[in-house]
Amino acid sequence: MFNLAEFMSKHVFYKAWDIKERSHRLSEWKQLEAQQWWTREQLENLQNERLKCILTHAYHNSDYYKQLCDDQGVNPAQEFSLDIFSRIPVTTKLDIRNKNTAFISKGADRGQLVTAKTGGSTGVSLELHFDRHCQQKRNAAQLMADRWAGWDLGVKRAAVWGNPVHPVTIKQKIRHHLMDRIIYLDTMNLNDASMGDFVDRWQVEKPGVIFGHAHSIFIFARYLIKEGITNIRPRGVIATSMMLLDHERAIIEQAFGRKVTNRYGCEEVGLIASECNEHNGMHLNLPHVYVEFLDANDQPVQEGEPGKIVVTDLNNYAMPLIRYRVEDVGVYTERACPCGRGFPLLERLEGRLADFLKLPDGGEVAGISLVERTLTNVPGIEQMQLIQESTNLIVVNRVKGRDYTTNTDDCLTESLREVFGDRLRVSINEVEHIPQEKSGKYRFSICKI
Secondary structure, eight states: OOOHHHHHIIIIIHHHHHHHHTOOHHHHHHHHHHHTTSOHHHHHHHHHHHHHHHHHHHHHHOHHHHHHHHHHTOOTTTOOOHHHHTTSOOBOHHHHHHTHHHHSOTTOOGGGOEEEEOOOTTSOOOEEEEOHHHHHHHHHHHHHHHHHTTOOTTOOEEEEESSOOOOOSHHHHHHIIIIIOEEEEEGGGOSHHHHHHHHHHHHHHOOSEEEEEHHHHHHHHHHHHHHTOOOOOOSEEEEESSOOOHHHHHHHHHHHTSOEEEEEEETTTEEEEEEOTTOSSEEEOTTTEEEEEEOTTSOBOOTTSOEEEEEEESSOSSSOOOSEEEEEEEEEEOOOOTTOOSSOEEEEEEEEGGGEEEOTTSOEEEHHHHHHHHHHHSTTEEEEEEEEEETTEEEEEEEEOTTOOTTHHHHHHHHHHHHHOTTOEEEEEEOSSOOBOTTSOBOSEEEOO
C-alpha cells in the first residue's frame, strides 16, 4: 500500500536534509550498498588501503600511536603490511582512559568534535571523540544494516531503548517528524502498563520495524504472547546492544512472526557486524572496521576458536583507535553466506571478557552461555543473573517462572555445580526482575574476582 509519508521522507526529506547539512551520509550509504557485493579480494584490498591510511595518519598526528609505533620500529610511511601492522601492541580501555588526549589528532578542532561516553559496565568508562564525517559514515553503515532487516529510508521505526532522547528544539522536532520517525518504549520503565500504552500507540503509528536491546525486546515479546496480542507484525526486528540468547530469539520470533536480525557494534567504533536476511552469522563491516580475533597472548586464533575481538576504526581520523580491544569474545568463520555478499562472517559472540566466570582449575566459562544452558535445562526460571563473588561462591538473582516448583532451586544449584565442582556454594536471591544498568541494558553474569 502506498504511503505518502514514507515516500516523501525517502525521496525528498532525506536528500534535502543531507544537502542542507552538507552530509556525506547518503553518498557513503550508496557506496556501501555497492561494496557489499564486491568479491572478498576487492574488499580486502579496499580495507588494506584504508588501514594504511589511518595508520599513517595516526603515526603523524596522534602522540599515543606515534610513540607506540616508534617503540616497535613501525613506520607506515615507509612500508606497510599486515605482518608489520600486527607488531603494534593492542590498545585497551585503560589506555584510552589514562591517556585520552594523546589519542586525539593534532589537527582536530576539539570544539567541533562529537563526544560520546561509554557506560563503564566493564569497570572502565570512556570518553570518545570523532568528527562529523566519521559520524556520517557510521550512520550510513546503520542504514545499510537496517535495510538487511527489512527497513528502508522513510519507514517509521519503534525503538525499545533506555533513556531515549526526545526532540526539544524546533530543528530536532522537524527532523523527528520528517526523517527519524521513531516511537519509543523506554526500557527504564518496562511494565504491563507502559507496554500496553506502547501497543496502543503502535496501532496508531504503525511502525515498519522494531529495534532495541535484545533482552528488552524479549520482555516486550513475552508480554505480547501473554496478552494474546497477535497483530503486531513489523517488517523487521533488530536486536542489538546485548547478547541475543537462543531462547529469547525464539520468543521474539513467535511474538512478531518475523525473523530477528542480530547486530553487533559498540560506542567506540559503531557497527561491527550484522546478520543479513539469511540469519546465518553476522557480516563484518569490512569497509569501516578491521577486525582481529586474538588469544591470551594477542596472537590470531584459528577459525572456529573463540578469540578476543580487536578492532581498528577505519573512519575516525579525529581520535584514531588502532588494534583496540573491545572486551568481547567472538568466533569467526571463513564459510560464505548464501546471500552472496563479500563481507566475511562473525560466526557468533561468546560474551564480554568481564562476564566470563572463573573455574576452580583456572579455566573460564562464558557467563552468558552458562545462563543460557541453565535456563534451558532447569524448568521454573524466568530470568537469572550470576554474580561470582569468589571461585567457590556464586550469587544468583532468580526470577520465578510459571513452572517453578520446590525442586527448581535444587536443580539450579546442581546444574552450576556440574560446571564449577561440588565445593561451589550457591546463594539464591528471589527477585521480581533483573536490575538494569543506567543505559537500560542488562548484565546476566558478573565476575568480581
